[in-house]
Each structure stands twice: as C-alpha cells, then as structure tokens.
Amino acid sequence: MEIGIHNGLRSWVTSRIMHTSYPNTIPRKRIHVHSGKKAMVISSSKKANLSASRKQRIKLHINGEKKLTFSEFLKHPSGMEAVINAKALQSYHLVDDNDNTYRCTLPKVQLMSFEVSPVLVLRVTSTQEDCTVELLNCKLEGSELLENQSERFLANMTNCMTWNMEDREPFLEVDVKLNVTLEISTRPFTMLPVSAVEVPGNLVMQTLVDTLVPLLLQQLLKDYDEWIQKQQQNSL
Numbered sequence: 001m002e003i004g005i006h007n008g009l010r011s012w013v014t015s016r017i018m019h020t021s022y023p024n025t026i027p028r029k030r031i032h033v034h035s036g037k038k039a040m041v042i043s044s045s046k047k048a049n050l051s052a053s054r055k056q057r058i059k060l061h062i063n064g065e066k067k068l069t070f071s072e073f074l075k076h077p078s079g080m081e082a083v084i085n086a087k088a089l090q091s092y093h094l095v096d097d098n099d100n101t102y103r104c105t106l107p108k109v110q111l112m113s114f115e116v117s118p119v120l121v122l123r124v125t126s127t128q129e130d131c132t133v134e135l136l137n138c139k140l141e142g143s144e145l146l147e148n149q150s151e152r153f154l155a156n157m158t159n160c161m162t163w164n165m166e167d168r169e170p171f172l173e174v175d176v177k178l179n180v181t182l183e184i185s186t187r188p189f190t191m192l193p194v195s196a197v198e199v200p201g202n203l204v205m206q207t208l209v210d211t212l213v214p215l216l217l218q219q220l221l222k223d224y225d226e227w228i229q230k231q232q233q234n235s236l
Contacts, residue, residue, distance in 0.1 A: 047184065048197040051205065052202065053178070078223065079223075090107045101121065103121055104119070106119070117141050117142055130160065132160045133157075134157070135155060156179045157176070184197055
C-alpha cells in the first residue's frame with residue numbers, strides 16, 4: 001500500500017521519540033480487545049488522551065459469472081496479507097494460530113545515530129460478515145534508549161470491515177478508530193493544562209486518519225480485484 005495505517009503510526013512514534021528524552025514510567029498494556037480491557041497503572045505525571053475515527057464505504061465490483069465474495073478473499077493468504085498491509089512491512093509472522101495474531105515489523109527508522117524498527121502486534125478476527133483488525137501492542141526494537149521511549153505511550157487501533165455482496169450495489173465499509181494515551185513529561189507541556197496537548201493532538205490525529213482511510217480502502221479494493229482475476233484465470 002502506498003500509505004497505510006501502519007505508516008501513520010510509525011510517523012507518529014518517530015515524532016514522539018524526537019521530543020522525549022526521559023526514562024520509562026508507563027507500563028505497556030493492551031487496550032480495547034474483545035477479551036476485555038486491563039486497567040492502566042496510574043502514575044503522578046499528566047496524561048493526554050487523543051482519539052480519531054473515520055467510517056467510509058466503497059463499491060465492490062462483481063466480475064465474472066461466479067460471485068467471489070469478500071469473505072472468500074479473506075480466507076485466502078492474499079486476503080490476509082491485504083488486511084494486515086503486508087506490502088508495507090519488512091516482515092511478519094503468525095504468533096498465535098488460534099486467534100490469528102501477527103507480529104509485524106515495519107522498515108527500520110533512522111533517528112540521529114540510532115536505528116530502530118517499529119513492531120506491531122495485530123489480531124485479525126474474521127467471519128462471513130465482517131473482519132476486525134486490532135492493534136494489541138506497539139513498540140520499538142533496536143536501540144535500548146529508544147526502546148524505553150515506546151513505554152511512554154499506549155496506542156490502540158481497530159479497523160472494523162463489513163461488506164454486503166447481496167446489495168444492489170455491493171460495498172465494503174471500514175470503520176477505523178485510533179486512540180493514544182501519552183505521558184506529558186517534557187517542558188513546556190508539563191506547565192500547561194492537558195487540553196493544550198489534547199486539542200492540537202486530536203486535530204493532527206484526525207487529519208491523519210482522514211488521509212489514510214481512503215487510501216486503505218483503495219488498496220483493499222485493488223488487492224481484491226487482482227485476486228478475482230487470478231481466480232478466474234486459474235479456473236480456465
């Protein structure tokens with residue numbers, strides 16, 4: 001994918017690191033998973049809660065005599081690679097076969113004299129009617145100094161995809177929600193109210209999501225159409 005949700009998160013993480021130089025005080029946690037939320041350990045520092053969301057629908061094309069549904073696409077390895085945006089990853093592998101959890105490593109990022117790789121843990125839950133991609137964890141690997149900085153924020157992203165192949169105009173719809181909790185520990189932000197971080201931060205995150213979601217849909221549709229063409233060629 002030319003640009004994807006993973007790339008947006010990587011850019012945000014990079015920006016956060018360049019403005020932070022204090023040791024770790026926030027433990028990593030998993031947020032917004034279907035199995036239940038964990039309570040965050042409260043520290044004495046300020047925390048800003050940022051969020052953004054976008055829902056968008058795109059028309060699905062039906063090619064050939066046989067209707068190849070989007071759910072069939074997701075059962076194929078090509079479909080799963082499209083959902084986790086494998087084209088934007090350096091590598092990925094299945095961590096847990098029971099709940100389709102993937103460990104995804106993004107291309108390395110050069111920060112001053114340090115080199116790190118953002119690592120995402122994604123869980124994909126797919127049914128005949130929908131598919132949900134959840135970000136369970138996000139951290140940096142490489143420099144020990146920068147690895148500690150990934151403990152200073154908590155990120156949660158869900159991408160809920162639904163489709164209807166029986167509608168007069170078949171469609172695919174995505175509903176993306178992104179939430180970030182970050183520790184405010186650098187001046188001058190520690191001297192300001194939390195709203196001084198949350199208001200501009202929410203605007204930046206919403207702009208990011210508004211830009212990336214349409215591109216995500218376009219890439220999913222492109223991958224789906226390519227898969228249909230391959231299936232039809234194999235059936236000849």
